[in-house]
Amino acid sequence: MPRPSPARRSLLALAALGLSASCGLAAAQGAPATPGWPTKTVRIIVGFPAGSSPDLTARTFSEPLAKVLGQPVIVENKVGAGGNIGADAVAKARDDHTIGLFINGNLTIARLINPQVPYDPARDFAPLTLIGVSPLVLTAAVGQSDVPASGDARAFLEAARSAGDRWSYGTPGVGTVGHLGTELLKARTGIDPVHVPYPGYPQVATAMGGGQLQMALLPPALALSQERAGKLKRIGVTSAGRSTLVPEVPSLSEAGVRDFELEIWNAFAAPVGMPAAVRARLSTVLSEIARTPEVREKLFQQGWQAVGSSAEGLANRMRADTAAMARVIREQNISAH
Known part of the structure; x- marks a missing residue:
């Protein structure tokens, strides 16, 4: 078979790139899921007030997520205790239609500094995707x-x-x-x-x-x-x-400040009891949305460098940051009281 000309190869390459860009969310939409899910409105719980950085990020995702899932997606603000009230609400959700948008403190620090926090990040949450990172x-x-x-x-x-x-x-x-x-x-x-x-x-x-x-x-x-x-x-x-x-x-x-480096991040996680197939679909869809040019730009305007990691990538980040923050808490003798 004759090889295509250089011009033809360029056109084929451009067509492939266009197909990849246009089909990203379509591929995510076809990710494995429990048959018939979702059957009702999907909730994104945020533990901080309207207008806060986590709230803005959650609302950036709600519309494109609703389009992919074919059901409404709403953001609920459950404010207080440094985001822990909202996190606890996600941990206790049993409707298979509730996820949370978290800052890293809720997924790494909360239980370290206060053993009385009613949820355990490592036990009660299933990581979905790391959305964005930023210095303070x-x-x-x-x-x-x-x-x-x-x-x-x-x-x-x-x-x-x-x-x-x-x-x-x-x-x-x-x-x-x-x-x-x-x-x-x-x-x-x-x-x-x-x-x-x-x-x-x-x-x-x-x-x-x-x-x-x-x-x-x-x-x-x-x-x-x-x-x-x-x-x-x-x-x-x-x-x-x-x-x-x-x-x-x-x-x-x-x-001249030495040995000081700090980064914040935000991420989506689900209750650990949510069916694995549903979690897999949400992880794929949310990470795809985070990497679309429109959302990347919105996240940048909100002060985030977009990531859109796998669930495993978020799990690894949670483990590493938990260990690092544990050292700070121990060195500074920090407690909740």
Whole structure:
């Protein structure tokens, strides 16, 4: 058989790429599933308020997921306890139509810091997919006399050391990554601000703008919007180097902070009792959605680098981060009380 010409081969290659792009979600839709599932509305439970980063991510997925599944998909906010109330609701769901959108703290830290948390991430959840990853941004309040007006990290950390426990920092709750990350930052830099928990990151940002807090670790998108509004300053990112999400912001390592690297992520997980075939379909569909250009762009605008991992990839990340956070908790003697 004669070989196709170079031009013909190029056309065939382009056609194959187009077919692959157009059929991604179609392939996901054909993933194995329990016959007849879903039979009713699918719920995505989020443990944080409307407008929070996890809530925005869940709503980004709800419409494309509904299109693939052929049933409505709704987002329910069950707020409190650093996301643990929502996580517990997912763990106890028995309708085979409920999943959760989690931050990494709920899937790694919760039980480490408080054995009384009513669910066990390793036992009660079936990982579906890692959605996105991001550093946090150290932010500072504006218009407070003892907070440096510049965004220079060295000057800010020196002022924080001088302030001691007269400064406060906010997080979405005890045991969240923002909490443990700031405690680790305290250990690495000699600062000593007091922890003040809030229901979610938006409330932390509001408190900073209102003068109740001097500093916080915030997601990049929220930090940027608050800086543009003149309500806070971005000091540095918690990644090892500069992040593509906020390339103009220096890393804290550039300011001399050593042995400090922190990343947040969000992920979908299901109750462990959900049928394996249903979990497999959801894992495939959700990871495919995360990798579509439209959703990748939306996630980037929300401050996430899209991943869309396999269920196994998320399980591996959960194990690795649980071990790392256990070391921080042990070193800093952190507890829920």
